[in-house]
Amino acid sequence: MASKDGEKHSPLEQFEIIPMTHNKIGGYDISFTNSSLSMVITVAVITLFLTLTVNPRSIVPNRLQLVSELMYNFIAQLLSDTVGNNGKKYFPFVFSLFMFVLIGNMVGMVPYQFTFTSHIIVTFALASVVFIGVTILGFLNHGIKFFTFFYIPGVPFYMHPLLIPIEVISYLSRPISLSVRLFANMLAGHTLLKVFAGFVVAMPFFTGVLPLVFIVALTGLEILIAFLQAYVFAILTCLYINDAYHLH
Amino acid sequence: MPQLNPEFFVSQLFWLVVTFSFLLVFLWRISLPRIGSVLDKRERKISEDLATAKKLQAEAENIQEQIDSQLIQARSQATNILKQTSNSLQNKAGEELENLDKELDLKINDSAKTIEKNKKESLENIENQINDITKLTLSKIIKLNISDEEIKKAVKSAGRSVN
Numbered sequence: 092m093a094s095k096d097g098e099k100h101s102p103l104e105q106f107e108i109i110p111m112t113h114n115k116i117g118g119y120d121i122s123f124t125n126s127s128l129s130m131v132i133t134v135a136v137i138t139l140f141l142t143l144t145v146n147p148r149s150i151v152p153n154r155l156q157l158v159s160e161l162m163y164n165f166i167a168q169l170l171s172d173t174v175g176n177n178g179k180k181y182f183p184f185v186f187s188l189f190m191f192v193l194i195g196n197m198v199g200m201v202p203y204q205f206t207f208t209s210h211i212i213v214t215f216a217l218a219s220v221v222f223i224g225v226t227i228l229g230f231l232n233h234g235i236k237f238f239t240f241f242y243i244p245g246v247p248f249y250m251h252p253l254l255i256p257i258e259v260i261s262y263l264s265r266p267i268s269l270s271v272r273l274f275a276n277m278l279a280g281h282t283l284l285k286v287f288a289g290f291v292v293a294m295p296f297f298t299g300v301l302p303l304v305f306i307v308a309l310t311g312l313e314i315l316i317a318f319l320q321a322y323v324f325a326i327l328t329c330l331y332i333n334d335a336y337h338l339h
Numbered sequence: 340m341p342q343l344n345p346e347f348f349v350s351q352l353f354w355l356v357v358t359f360s361f362l363l364v365f366l367w368r369i370s371l372p373r374i375g376s377v378l379d380k381r382e383r384k385i386s387e388d389l390a391t392a393k394k395l396q397a398e399a400e401n402i403q404e405q406i407d408s409q410l411i412q413a414r415s416q417a418t419n420i421l422k423q424t425s426n427s428l429q430n431k432a433g434e435e436l437e438n439l440d441k442e443l444d445l446k447i448n449d450s451a452k453t454i455e456k457n458k459k460e461s462l463e464n465i466e467n468q469i470n471d472i473t474k475l476t477l478s479k480i481i482k483l484n485i486s487d488e489e490i491k492k493a494v495k496s497a498g499r500s501v502n
Binding site: 103106107108110119120121122123124126127130131133134137138141142145146147149150152156159160163164182183184186187190191207209210211212213216217274278 | 340341342343344346347348349350351352353354355356358359361362363365366367369370371373374375376377378380381384
């Protein structure tokens with residue numbers, strides 16, 4: 092994508108997709124881009140870390156293996172706390188989702204690395220998978236009764252014409268809120284970092300140190316947010332799966 | 340905003356599907372079972388060790404009880420043996436004392452008899468000699484032949500009165 096001179100130093104420039112190869116299948120452009128590279132790096136980091144640090148024969152784990160086990164237990168605990176015993180089936184999916192978002196965010200924190208979770212299309216796709224999957228799960232578990240999910244018991248009958256549409260809208264907006272939350276956090280954080288980085292260069296004399304200090308602090312905050320958003324994504328997925336089992 | 344440019348939407352979705360599917364399958368099939376098996380193994384090992392420890396503790400308590408009971412038994416046996424030994428020793432000592440008493444009695448009796456005999460013999464000797472002397476004296480004083488029997492009788496009667 093040819094960028095104009097005015098956009099050269101835009102804080103949003105970092106979100107530009109740059110194709111590295113040009114491939115087309117059936118008229119669709121599936122070029123390998125910097126976003127794809129980030130995804131591949133993310134998946135490589137996750138799979139290599141989880142494979143290399145875990146020695147199946149070791150009873151006593153070393154530090155790195157402990158990290159893998161902690162992550163495993165963290166998500167397993169999250170699932171059993173929110174969904175209970177039904178949740179074991181979805182553990183690989185929730186774990187993959189959590190790791191994908193978490194490491195994707197973390198890879199994005201590396202300077203010059205692209206943050207694929209800052210693209211609404213990616214987060215929306217992930218959220219849609221969760222939404223569609225959970226909806227199918229709900230219908231599989233409850234059949235047509237799944238629609239009672241929108242009916243809140245114990246409310247005066249004249250409230251239902253108001254409440255049912257609200258429930259339906261809130262249900263349908265789940266993938267949007269789920270995806271926009273992650274996307275907006277990543278977008279805002281990285282934009283902020285870039286803006287302050289611009290200040291470092293733009294400020295006269297040594298006053299540029301001040302925004303640099305801010306960048307250091309913000310980087311810490313961003314790493315926290317990177318984890319937090321992955322956690323929120325995972326826990327909301329768990330809660331949605333729980334909803335598919337226990338309607339109300 | 341580059342996020343709203345649909346030019347690379349398909350590419351992003353395509354690579355998302357590719358990478359995430361790979362990740363999901365890889366973790367599902369390889370990584371997670373491995374970690375899960377390690378955790379399971381550890382949990383099993385810990386519970387096994389705990390069970391073994393419990394068993395060993397029970398065994399140790401058992402053995403301790405056995406030792407205690409054996410000690411009590413041994414102590415009572417020892418006191419029994421001590422009692423028996425002292426009893427038998429006392430009996431033996433009593434018997435030996437009795438035996439000694441008997442022997443001493445016998446010896447005392449023997450001695451008394453010997454003394455009596457000696458005394459008798461001595462007295463007889465003395466009597467004989469008195470008889471002889473009497474006879475000799477009488478024969479010297481008066482020429483009278485007196486039989487030994489008569490002298491004996493006379494001496495005896497005299498002796499009796501003297502005695």
